[in-house]
Amino acid sequence: xxxxxxxxxxxxxxxxxxxxxxxxxxxxxxxxxxxxxxxxxxxxxxxxxxxxxxxxxxxxxxxxxxxxxxxxxxxxxxxxxxxxxxxxxxxxxxxxxxxxxxxxxxxxxxxxxxxxxxxxxxxxxxxxxxxxxxxxxxxxxxxxxxxxxxxxxxxxxxxxxxxxxxxxxxxxxxxxxxxxxxxxxxxxxxxxxxxxxxxxxxxxxxxxxxxxxxxxx
Amino acid sequence: xxxxxxxxxxxxxxxxxxxxxxxxxxxxxxxxxxxxxxxxxxxxxxxxxxxxxxxxxxxxxxxxxxxxxxxxxxxxxxxxxxxxxxxxxxxxxxxxxxxxxxxxxxxxxxxxxxxxxxxxxxxxxxxxxxxxxxxxxxxxxxxxxxxxxxxxxxxxxxxxxxxxxxxxxxxxxxxxxxxxxxxxxxxxxxxxxxxxxxxxxxxxxxxxxxxxxxxxx
DNA sequence: AATGCGGGGATTGTATACAACAATACAAGA
DNA sequence: TCTTGTATTGTTGTATACAATCCCCGCATT
Numbered sequence: 001x002x003x004x005x006x007x008x009x010x011x012x013x014x015x016x017x018x019x020x021x022x023x024x025x026x027x028x029x030x031x032x033x034x035x036x037x038x039x040x041x042x043x044x045x046x047x048x049x050x051x052x053x054x055x056x057x058x059x060x061x062x063x064x065x066x067x068x069x070x071x072x073x074x075x076x077x078x079x080x081x082x083x084x085x086x087x088x089x090x091x092x093x094x095x096x097x098x099x100x101x102x103x104x105x106x107x108x109x110x111x112x113x114x115x116x117x118x119x120x121x122x123x124x125x126x127x128x129x130x131x132x133x134x135x136x137x138x139x140x141x142x143x144x145x146x147x148x149x150x151x152x153x154x155x156x157x158x159x160x161x162x163x164x165x166x167x168x169x170x171x172x173x174x175x176x177x178x179x180x181x182x183x184x185x186x187x188x189x190x191x192x193x194x195x196x197x198x199x200x201x202x203x204x205x206x207x208x209x210x211x212x213x214x215x216x217x
Numbered sequence: 218x219x220x221x222x223x224x225x226x227x228x229x230x231x232x233x234x235x236x237x238x239x240x241x242x243x244x245x246x247x248x249x250x251x252x253x254x255x256x257x258x259x260x261x262x263x264x265x266x267x268x269x270x271x272x273x274x275x276x277x278x279x280x281x282x283x284x285x286x287x288x289x290x291x292x293x294x295x296x297x298x299x300x301x302x303x304x305x306x307x308x309x310x311x312x313x314x315x316x317x318x319x320x321x322x323x324x325x326x327x328x329x330x331x332x333x334x335x336x337x338x339x340x341x342x343x344x345x346x347x348x349x350x351x352x353x354x355x356x357x358x359x360x361x362x363x364x365x366x367x368x369x370x371x372x373x374x375x376x377x378x379x380x381x382x383x384x385x386x387x388x389x390x391x392x393x394x395x396x397x398x399x400x401x402x403x404x405x406x407x408x409x410x411x412x413x414x415x416x417x418x419x420x421x422x423x424x425x426x427x428x429x430x431x432x433x434x
Numbered sequence: 435a436a437t438g439c440g441g442g443g444a445t446t447g448t449a450t451a452c453a454a455c456a457a458t459a460c461a462a463g464a
Numbered sequence: 465t466c467t468t469g470t471a472t473t474g475t476t477g478t479a480t481a482c483a484a485t486c487c488c489c490g491c492a493t494t
Contacts, residue, residue, distance in 0.1 A: 009478095010477080011477085011478095034445070047477080048479095051267060051271045055274070055275045059275055060368045066446085067445080068485090078363075082364075086310065086366055089307045090303060090306045146295075147296060147299075148296050148299045148300055151277045152369060159365075226448095263476090267476090267477090283476085284455050285455095286476065
């Protein structure tokens with residue numbers, strides 16, 4: 001379950017770091033990524049760099065033009081809004097399926113995450129809260145027991161990590177979000193698929209609305 | 218728009234061919250892909266093979282374990298059902314957005330595709346019909362004017378190409394599907410977002426039901 | 435001045451060589 | 465017999481060398 005994962009392999013180190021930089025806006029859209037520059041930057045040869053770039057292309061984070069190289073695509077504010085809307089349409093499905101299939105052991109793990117969130121919520125640890133938010137949603141994706149749905153939603157959720165961080169760190173969104181998580185958890189405990197779906201859709205809608213209000217400012 | 222795209226580069230040739238084989242079930246789940254074997258098979262060096270494998274991993278078609286190699290994941294019947302269900306939740310959104318944003322020129326192109334389908338529908342050319350089905354849906358994804366939605370749905374639609382082929386080649390599904398396409402097209406022409414969404418969801422549901430009836434046999 | 439045409443430097447594409455790791459088989463010792 | 469250590473082999477990870485392509489710039493021609 002833990003993603004100790006390919007943390008070794010230089011390809012993945014480069015991939016993860018570039019992904020992070022793109023998602024966090026360090027690398028702005030339009031930036032062209034020449035292989036040699038990245039080689040120097042990461043002190044690795046071209047092989048892992050090229051592999052990382054190919055992976056990023058499949059994720060839609062860079063665009064590779066044959067014989068010309070890679071440019072950063074990044075995540076625009078329109079992408080952000082689109083992602084929330086897409087999640088509003090589909091993330092309820094994850095909770096619905098999870099409600100039908102979740103085991104007692106899985107419920108325990110999820111409960112633990114929610115309790116940790118409640119523990120942190122008044123301590124202004126926006127990073128921990130964001131991490132736990134990620135874990136909460138990722139666990140539901142996993143417990144939906146659908147590889148494809150997990151893959152799809154995980155990608156979407158991951159893309160907007162940086163924006164969520166802003167949301168949690170700036171205002172009173174965290175307590176509300178955590179309360180909503182607790183409600184969803186209760187619906188899952190009751191195996192009430194309809195309710196879990198409904199609450200999840202509302203949760204996404206609220207998160208979206210909150211983020212929009214921040215951006216307008 | 219056309220995907221003349223990276224058809225050159227050996228990496229993409231290998232990627233496309235492996236993807237095709239996985240999607241078509243030529244490579245069954247669990248098959249382990251050793252780099253040297255693929256090198257011989259495609260008569261290329263390890264570099265493009267490795268890049269292809271990394272891309273396939275990001276698409277969720279193979280799983281790479283560090284220092285151990287890649288194994289085929291493939292698309293199970295459960296994945297198939299899941300994909301249709303997910304599309305039922307989200308594909309309507311593409312039509313909704315397309316209805317709001319589609320231009321006259323884009324409508325012409327889409328109309329052309331539907332007319333071609335109607336031309337072929339009684340000629341038992343299931344391959345052409347499948348190709349045109351792909352083009353119809355891909356165009357709507359494109360005209361939804363959302364990079365993320367296009368990316369998401371394009372992946373899902375692509376995954377089940379092989380199953381759709383079976384659907385079109387085996388029974389009276391093609392004429393019904395084409396009729397549904399015509400109805401969706403009309404809704405788009407009228408820029409009726411609600412109707413376009415509703416018809417699209419029904420279209421996916423019908424396609425799913427049809428495929429299920431085939432599999433049960 | 436505008437256009438067309440090399441040419442050289444920079445960049446990507448591909449192949450290969452070497453290093454690190456994993457798995458297996460086999461032998462030595464308890 | 466069982467265990468454990470080790471050698472061997474096959475596979476993946478990384479670096480580098482070479483080939484193909486593109487791009488920019490200067491130059492000549494009109």
